[in-house]
Amino acid sequence: MSLSNLTIAVTGSRRAHELAHIIESFGGRPYIAPTVGIEITEPSAEQGKQFIMKILSEKPNYVVFMTGPGVYSLMNIAKESGILELLTNALSNTSIVCRSDKPNAALSHFKLRARLIPRDENTARGILRLLQKYDLRDKKIAIFWHGSYSRVLSDELQKDGANVFESFTYTYSNKLDSAGARILEAMGFKYESPDELMVVKLIGEISKGTIDVITFTSPPSAQEFFRIATEHNLENSLKRSLNGMVIVTVIGPSTRKILEENNVFVDVMPDVYKMGPMIKALSDFVKYRNTRQGHN
Secondary structure, three states: OOOOOOOOOOOOOHHHHHHHHHHHHHEEEEOOOOOEEEOOOOHHHHHHHHHHHHHHHOOOOEEEEOOHHHHHHHHHHHHOOHHHHHHHHHOOEEEEEEHHHHHHHHHOOOOOOOOOOOOOOHHHHHHHHHHHOOOOOOEEEEEOOOOOOOOHHHHHHHHHHHHHEEEOOOOOOOOOHHHHHHHHHHHHOOOOOOOOOHHHHHHHHHHHHOOOOEEEEEHHHHHHHHHHHHHOOHHHHHHOOOHHHHHHEEEOOOHHHHHHHHOOOOEEOOOOOOOOHHHHHHHHHHHHHHHHHHHH
16 A cells, blocks of 8 residues: 555644544554644633624624634523524625635534635635725624734734624634533544644654654644644754655645644645545555656
8 A cells, every 4th residue: 555654643633533434544644643622711702702692793794714613612602691593694694705624514513504615725815816806995804813913814804894803712722621521522533632742742753753754734733743843942853854764744725824834745636625535645645756766
């Protein structure tokens, strides 16, 4: 099999076991060391409730959801506050925008669906290009972020004349708190909780050359990986090892950007930003590399 004898590191937590299964189906050996979890704090939960009340009062023209966990966390806050029906009714009367199919799938559990999903790039910029096809003057746009935040989307929308309000309910963290775990369980994820010591051990294995491939499936997984390396004074040796010994695979240009900002360059990125196509692209890359080496 094309990935036989290759040890492949998994840095994501939400679907770590699913990705490990795909790796094994191609003959590889998964090495699971998640770098990032989600944390829901009391202040962020209160922000979520305020965001819901603003949706109810402002009646936005567009509501943007970035992630599936974001959908579940907001709906859970609405349920606990006794306003879930009011929220779903309001959302059914607006244009819902989803960054990808994942938040749209989460919305389907509440009998809601997205009207707009960017197909070219599942990022904030992809959403921006999609919305800019419409007249945004004086339109109200609500944005519900994931655990990291960028001003680019709201700034550009406001330049186009839109009135924007935004919020979030969880932050990315090097741990997975109980509230975050409940959300992932509700979504059906067989997650693996992050453990900083496991990541430090992974960095040591990379430096020793025992890891052949490392996968990053989100910008936060890459950011946390390098943060941990820096805190343990392992950053410089890690970067040398990654570029000299390890094939780095990635889903999405936003994740690639984080890696390149850390002077780590991507070998494999699939056209379809999903785990199966990512491992298939890796398999094709390995086959091509082995063929070239065989001819040399």
